[in-house]
Amino acid sequence: MLKTFPKGGIHPPENKITSSKGIKKMTLPKVVYVPISQHIGIPAEIVVGVKDKVTIGQVIAKSGGFMSSNIHSPVAGTVTKLDKIIDTSGYKKQCIVIRTDLKDESNFTDIAYPLKTTITLEPKAILQKINDLGIVGLGGATFPSHVKLSIKEGTKLDHLIINGVECEPYLTADHRLMLEKAEEIIVGIKILMFALHIDKAIIGIENNKADAIETFKKIITKNDNIKIAALKVKYPQGGEKQLVRALLNREVPKNGLPLDVGVIVHNVGTIFAIYQAIQHNIPLIERVVTVTGKKLENPSNYWVKIGTPITDLVNEVGGLPEGTRKIVNGGPMMGKAIKNTDVPVTKGTSGILVISEDEASRGEPKNCIRCGECVDVCPMGLEPHLLMNLSEKGMYEKASSEDIMTCIECGSCSYVCPSHRPLLDYIRFGKNIVKKMNTSKN
Amino acid sequence: MSTQPIIVSASPHVHSDRTSKKLMYDVVIALIPAFLVSVYVFGISALIVTSVAIISCILFEYLIQKYLLKADVTITDGSALITGILLAFNLPSSLPIWMIIIGSLVAIGVAKLSFGGLGFNIFNPALVGRVFLLISFPIQMTSWPTAFVNNTNVVDAVTGATSLGIIKEGLNMGETMTEISSRIPSSIDMLFGFTGGSLGEMSALALILGGLYLILRKVISWHIPVTLLATIFVVTAIFWVANPEHYANPLIHLLTGGAILSAFFMATDLVTSPMTKKGMVIFAIGIGIITVVIRLFGAYPEGISFAILIMNAFVPLINKFFKPRRFGAKIKSKIV
Numbered sequence: 001m002l003k004t005f006p007k008g009g010i011h012p013p014e015n016k017i018t019s020s021k022g023i024k025k026m027t028l029p030k031v032v033y034v035p036i037s038q039h040i041g042i043p044a045e046i047v048v049g050v051k052d053k054v055t056i057g058q059v060i061a062k063s064g065g066f067m068s069s070n071i072h073s074p075v076a077g078t079v080t081k082l083d084k085i086i087d088t089s090g091y092k093k094q095c096i097v098i099r100t101d102l103k104d105e106s107n108f109t110d111i112a113y114p115l116k117t118t119i120t121l122e123p124k125a126i127l128q129k130i131n132d133l134g135i136v137g138l139g140g141a142t143f144p145s146h147v148k149l150s151i152k153e154g155t156k157l158d159h160l161i162i163n164g165v166e167c168e169p170y171l172t173a174d175h176r177l178m179l180e181k182a183e184e185i186i187v188g189i190k191i192l193m194f195a196l197h198i199d200k201a202i203i204g205i206e207n208n209k210a211d212a213i214e215t216f217k218k219i220i221t222k223n224d225n226i227k228i229a230a231l232k233v234k235y236p237q238g239g240e241k242q243l244v245r246a247l248l249n250r251e252v253p254k255n256g257l258p259l260d261v262g263v264i265v266h267n268v269g270t271i272f273a274i275y276q277a278i279q280h281n282i283p284l285i286e287r288v289v290t291v292t293g294k295k296l297e298n299p300s301n302y303w304v305k306i307g308t309p310i311t312d313l314v315n316e317v318g319g320l321p322e323g324t325r326k327i328v329n330g331g332p333m334m335g336k337a338i339k340n341t342d343v344p345v346t347k348g349t350s351g352i353l354v355i356s357e358d359e360a361s362r363g364e365p366k367n368c369i370r371c372g373e374c375v376d377v378c379p380m381g382l383e384p385h386l387l388m389n390l391s392e393k394g395m396y397e398k399a400s401s402e403d404i405m406t407c408i409e410c411g412s413c414s415y416v417c418p419s420h421r422p423l424l425d426y427i428r429f430g431k432n433i434v435k436k437m438n439t440s441k442n
Numbered sequence: 443m444s445t446q447p448i449i450v451s452a453s454p455h456v457h458s459d460r461t462s463k464k465l466m467y468d469v470v471i472a473l474i475p476a477f478l479v480s481v482y483v484f485g486i487s488a489l490i491v492t493s494v495a496i497i498s499c500i501l502f503e504y505l506i507q508k509y510l511l512k513a514d515v516t517i518t519d520g521s522a523l524i525t526g527i528l529l530a531f532n533l534p535s536s537l538p539i540w541m542i543i544i545g546s547l548v549a550i551g552v553a554k555l556s557f558g559g560l561g562f563n564i565f566n567p568a569l570v571g572r573v574f575l576l577i578s579f580p581i582q583m584t585s586w587p588t589a590f591v592n593n594t595n596v597v598d599a600v601t602g603a604t605s606l607g608i609i610k611e612g613l614n615m616g617e618t619m620t621e622i623s624s625r626i627p628s629s630i631d632m633l634f635g636f637t638g639g640s641l642g643e644m645s646a647l648a649l650i651l652g653g654l655y656l657i658l659r660k661v662i663s664w665h666i667p668v669t670l671l672a673t674i675f676v677v678t679a680i681f682w683v684a685n686p687e688h689y690a691n692p693l694i695h696l697l698t699g700g701a702i703l704s705a706f707f708m709a710t711d712l713v714t715s716p717m718t719k720k721g722m723v724i725f726a727i728g729i730g731i732i733t734v735v736i737r738l739f740g741a742y743p744e745g746i747s748f749a750i751l752i753m754n755a756f757v758p759l760i761n762k763f764f765k766p767r768r769f770g771a772k773i774k775s776k777i778v
Binding site for chain 1: 451
């Protein structure tokens with residue numbers, strides 16, 4: 001029996017059409033738009049001015065505090081503007097616009113460093129470097145990694161969990177990365193194990209990526225203390241709490257963190273970024289993005305510079321097909337629909353999904369028939385129908401006591417609702433108000 | 443670039459292909475075997491009762507929504523169709539047509555639409571219609587044409603009590619179960635449908651077939667039917683073991699009356715049953731116990747309709763007290 005989390009979850013069609021497409025280098029963008037807020041927390045502070053020449057990897061915005069992250073120039077070029085543009089959030093955000101210097105060789109040098117397995121830095125220096133080189137969680141939440149790794153004295157940690165689940169349909173960025181950079185990822189894991197003094201690590205991978213599981217199994221040795229765990233395919237297994245439950249049978253307490261049960265979870269993409277930073281001194285200026293959609297001419301996976309306009313990505317795969325009605329930044333379950341492709345790729349962009357006419361619209365909402373499907377599939381043990389009702393009627397106190405804030409917004413409830421009710425929309429709305437209520441109370 | 447505007451909506455951007463309409467029509471499909479048996483047993487009158495119930499349920503829904511409520515007409519969602527079929531299944535095949543029409547009006551007008559329509563009703567509409575008729579027209583509602591195997595030529599002319607009715611009457615007159623058992627059909631006959639009773643409760647086998655289809659299609663879960671039937675079996679078995687001459691054996695209780703029909707199709711009504719599996723089990727145990735109490739000690743030979751309606755009233759409470767366990771609410775695992 002394959003491991004999985006016990007309560008709730010769904011299995012939408014996987015549609016991993018790009019899983020056999022190797023990661024290609026994306027054509028160098030002529031202009032990059034680098035938002036200064038690509039992570040959860042305080043935006044970074046701009047340290048360059050218009051007309052400044054920047055080199056590749058130069059810090060262009062400095063971390064604005066502990067809960068923040070440095071931002072580096074993804075290209076060598078000239079800063080042309082400091083402007084507010086609409087990013088993937090749908091809001092205008094401060095961006096540094098850099099025109100790529102097409103004559104600068106460093107933009108074209110393909111950095112293919114040889115694998116470096118010896119760890120030379122001390123734990124403290126490792127954590128400092130992760131902070132300096134702008135590493136944030138690449139799984140989607142873009143939580144600054146150094147914050148996650150700053151563990152209070154006396155915290156008992158016994159497992160490092162590597163999230164290679166990629167449970168979102170369509171997305172294959174992590175899958176390809178695991179196939180192509182397996183050895184680097186293993187070194188990255190060892191770096192973290194060393195830095196955090198953890199002696200056990202588990203890589204959790206869903207069973208639909210059997211080739212990735214095999215690849216890792218071939219290269220790990222017994223002394224590594226790294227286990228590869230095949231998981232049953234079930235969404236949202238990539239959620240931290242679900243993954244910890246599936247792998248270790250430990251339940252992160254309500255409103256708690258994996259840290260509370262002795263675990264720290266990192267995405268494979270983040271681990272690779274950490275490897276690059278520690279072993280080769282490369283800041284986070286590039287990531288893997290899956291550009292996909294059923295009607296796309298040539299969907300594939302790409303190494304993309306942060307700040308690349310999504311238009312460039314779409315052109316790379318043959319342009320938007322006729323009848324495109326929706327463009328999603330991320331996967332179909334949790335990704336954000338964007339209004340147009342002028343939006344840049346950020347550290348949190350794992351995929352671009354292009355949806356055509358037939359699948360773009362939602363069904364007409366009908367009366368709730370109280371079938372209980374939403375309750376069945378909720379991985380957090382909530383009652384989505386009730387939370388929606390409470391939010392709709394403005395009963396936020398009650399919604400709060402029904403644990404609305406523990407919702408992870410996986411969307412399983414909306415996905416299964418046979419009456420097409422906008423469950424998650426109302427729950428998000430209710431969460432926002434409850435959050436405001438809670439902050440004004442404090 | 444397409445000319446049509448890009449849609450921006452919140453996640454998720456995909457949806458399963460299940461719709462409430464599909465669920466409803468799955469229920470209709472599941473009812474077909476039992477319907478065919480009823481036509482086989484009762485002939486044209488089964489067809490008439492069922493069509494009248496269906497047509498009047500749909501028509502009343504249309505008329506009330508269009509002219510009284512001035513709201514959207516929802517007759518195509520399949521729910522009125524199911525109410526019609528289920529109401530018919532709970533009626534004797536000899537019931538006058540005008541009574542069926544009254545039953546339909548009560549089911550749709552009172553039990554469903556006055557509560558706010560599909561999803562808002564507390565009580566199972568078909569059962570409210572049935573119980574209304576039972577209380578208003580007790581004689582017609584308990585005159586059951588007996589199955590044709592006993593009366594090959596004149597189907598509708600002969601009426602008799604149901605097996606449960608025979609047992610209740612016999613016990614009231616001081617007979618023992620051994621004496622009564624010669625007058626009720628064998629368990630095998632009950633399984634295949636050659637017994638007296640309402641339209642839909644004829645063949646346990648056909649009903650189980652439909653019920654299994656619903657479970658396989660994940661329209662209903664096994665919790666309500668299995669718990670309900672197990673409760674009836676266990677409780678009646680206790681009485682039977684204590685005094686087999688005074689109480690019918692549990693198999694008779696399972697196979698006669700509306701036990702199987704109710705377990706798979708009436709108690710499992712999505713709208714009027716609890717939301718969680720835990721709640722469903724409590725709900726079904728409640729129905730089972732009340733049913734047996736009415737059957738053994740009440741005035742009516744059969745009480746499952748009342749039992750379901752009574753437990754329907756408890757569903758909001760059950761939903762309130764039997765919530766799913768919140769993730770991380772109580773830590774089971776220990777840190778090693």
